Amino acid sequence: SGAHLQRALTAVAARAVDLRVLFLEASDDALLQRYDAARRVHPLAAQDRVSDGIARERELLADLRENADLIVDTSELTVHDLRDRLVDAFDGGNSPGLVVNVVTFGFKNGNLRDADLQLDVRFLPNPHWIDDLRPLTGLDAPVRDFVLGQPDTGVFLERLRSLFDFLLPAYVREGKHYLTIGVGCTGGKHRSVVLGEVLADHLRTLGVTVQVDHRDRGKE
Template sequence: MSDMNSASGSLNQLVIVSGLSGAGKSTALHQFEDMGWEVADNIPLFLLTRMVEEAGRGAGDNLAIGIDLRTRGFSTEQVLEIIGELRARGTNRVRLLFLDCDEAILQRRFTETRRKHPLAADRPVADGIRLEIERLAGLKEAADVRIDSSYLSQPELKRILTGYFSLQPASRLSVTVMSFSYAKGIPREADLMFDVRFLQNPHYKDDLRALTGQDPDVGAFVAADPAYDEFMARIEGLITFLLPRYVDEGKSYLTIAFGCTGGRHRSVWVAEKIHDLVANSGYFANRVHRDLPGARDSNAL
């Protein structure tokens, strides 16, 4: 790869798009194309550098390249090496986007659509998914932007991608307010994250356990915690203070996440309230209850 240091050009942005099969990579690449990016998918790795150099000789191109396990010559190590060398060479903004998804949801998507997993031609789909998760772990860890598509519909995924990668100046800030379970892992895409496990837990009330934070009875129980009112006042004040400053900074997409133990009661209630606050403040607001069963159509992508 010694020729990388000799090339010069005016490539504006390069995004390497990767992720788990079934997590939305094709949707993402179509969205990049709709946003005016030049798009290529699964070109052999040895041609990647050459393609970037050719794009760099143009008039400020923006290039999105899809890479996954089907890519000829693929290895996580080589992909990361290429990205590192491009950055060291001074290529304008180089980012790695990783599309992630819950293992059980991926299995359901493949089973219900009767699609074959690329690593499970002669074995169960679950085996192929686990093998792919292992082989792509390095890319997931190194990603500049990671989007978990588990509970996103196609329009929601496209809107998030537009927030991160639009070539047009944002007309207004788009905010996603998310609830999640700490037991299932923190959402890496969160810009602001708050732990609400200090609030009293409806799980230990027999008449509330089966309900969710979208039920008024659960909300009344959570709101009865002596710390609730002060906490909400402080959070609301912080968010209303920060949002216009993010707009001034030019940020077009923001994710605010609230977590509790199971992602079913406290975080859901608080996320609902903050979603309403954001929407009533004039921003585009979207709510995602990541770990609430049935909260999203998991097969939407």
């Protein structure tokens, strides 16, 4: 059971072993599609619906998830994407103590399930409503200039930098190995991409390894 596994992990950690727990999860819809494609019965729902088994599994593993070092939502990841995420996270100990994943996304495409911290930047003017900027993304200079030129953006970034100047050293002292920060706007194409890149640049100055993933940048 989840409780037995948690006790075993605690016992291993007590032996001064460098133990890190990776927790892979997916949305209910993604799991249902996978069970349907595999034509398998959920082991916790032999006589019930697969969705009932998924719910029981989440309940049993809740404590393990809560104490995991890294949580990865595989709902929209290909096997190649997942491989890259794991290689980045477990690269043989060459990375500093804390690896930060900055993931930008669009709320209209679904929330970011595996974020430790989530920032909503929809309060800023949306470049989508400007004809010349709509087909571009936050990696293009005109969009970046527009977003960073807003008065509220400067205030937001100043306070955001101060927040992470405080948080990251505290996380390192606490022994945290992985941190996923979600930055969301409406579509995940403009504002979140710009601010995700700016945030990542600042975090790198704090001496941590930073990876950036623009989940929805190519979506309409």
